[in-house]
Amino acid sequence: MFFLQQGPAQTTNYMIAGYTVIFGVILFYVLSLFLRNRNLKRDLETLQELDNKTNV
Amino acid sequence: METKPRLLTILDGVTIILLAVATTLVFFFTPIEAVMGNVQKVFYFHVANAWVGMLGFMASAIAGVAYLRTGKRSWDIVGMASVEISVVFLLIAIVTGSIWARPVWNTWWTWDPRLTTAAIMELIYAAYLLLRQGIEDPDRRARFGAVYAILGFISVPLTFLSIRIFRTIHPVVIGNADPSAQGSFDMSPAMLRTFMFSLLVFSFIFADLLWHRIRLGHLADKVEQLKLKVTQ
Numbered sequence A: 001m002f003f004l005q006q007g008p009a010q011t012t013n014y015m016i017a018g019y020t021v022i023f024g025v026i027l028f029y030v031l032s033l034f035l036r037n038r039n040l041k042r043d044l045e046t047l048q049e050l051d052n053k054t055n056v
Numbered sequence B: 001m002e003t004k005p006r007l008l009t010i011l012d013g014v015t016i017i018l019l020a021v022a023t024t025l026v027f028f029f030t031p032i033e034a035v036m037g038n039v040q041k042v043f044y045f046h047v048a049n050a051w052v053g054m055l056g057f058m059a060s061a062i063a064g065v066a067y068l069r070t071g072k073r074s075w076d077i078v079g080m081a082s083v084e085i086s087v088v089f090l091l092i093a094i095v096t097g098s099i100w101a102r103p104v105w106n107t108w109w110t111w112d113p114r115l116t117t118a119a120i121m122e123l124i125y126a127a128y129l130l131l132r133q134g135i136e137d138p139d140r141r142a143r144f145g146a147v148y149a150i151l152g153f154i155s156v157p158l159t160f161l162s163i164r165i166f167r168t169i170h171p172v173v174i175g176n177a178d179p180s181a182q183g184s185f186d187m188s189p190a191m192l193r194t195f196m197f198s199l200l201v202f203s204f205i206f207a208d209l210l211w212h213r214i215r216l217g218h219l220a221d222k223v224e225q226l227k228l229k230v231t232q
Helices: A012-054 B006-029 B037-072 B073-105 B113-133 B137-151 B156-165 B189-231
Strands: none
Touching: A012 B006, A012 B037, A012 B073, A012 B189, B006 B037, B006 B137, B006 B189, B037 B113, B037 B137, B037 B189, B073 B113, B073 B137, B073 B189, B113 B137, B113 B156
């Protein structure tokens, strides 16, 4: 691929694409953890209310 | 729900700072590789992502053994958390490897031993996540997860050693590369330092995310148990 070239190949766009994937996916995963945590806390609150009502 | 431990908050902060330092090192303090150009910089985090992938699968196998020995649900949560994080990071490693390969190998994908074994490993653990969803009984699900994680771990050393056993075009970072490898390069001291630091930083990211994911698993477990109690 790099035969007869002078100086480093112009591959900056691929580097940008690579780091966009890395930070994008990590950010997406962290966001998914946050959202799942928030939803589970809401579920827990609702279920605890239901549980208290049934105990009364 | 328990409040967030202070140590976890500190770990969050340290991890973010370390990631910022590693990113700065990659972009501003490592030389541009003479042949490949800037795309070579993908290598530092590409390998670190693959490292997290394999680390998590190893952790899930250990958690699987621990669950089968003790029967404690906590180990199932650890195993599940490890696999989920590793599937995400291995996916990043596969995609970034493909992006690197396009200008260096002149193709996005080739059925090279390393690429093939990595793809199989990713599919094995993606299947673990999917198959678990189909089992309702928590104890059966945990037993299944433990056995699957232990058996699935066979794919990890196979993937790691594939470029050392088989004829391959994939570069070998540590050890001697196959003569047919394309895209190999000699690391300068600055490159080596950044590479080793990136591995350390991603180990911190793994530990931090694992802690958060385990806490989430315990919360999900609590919700599941309460749901069963309320519906009975």
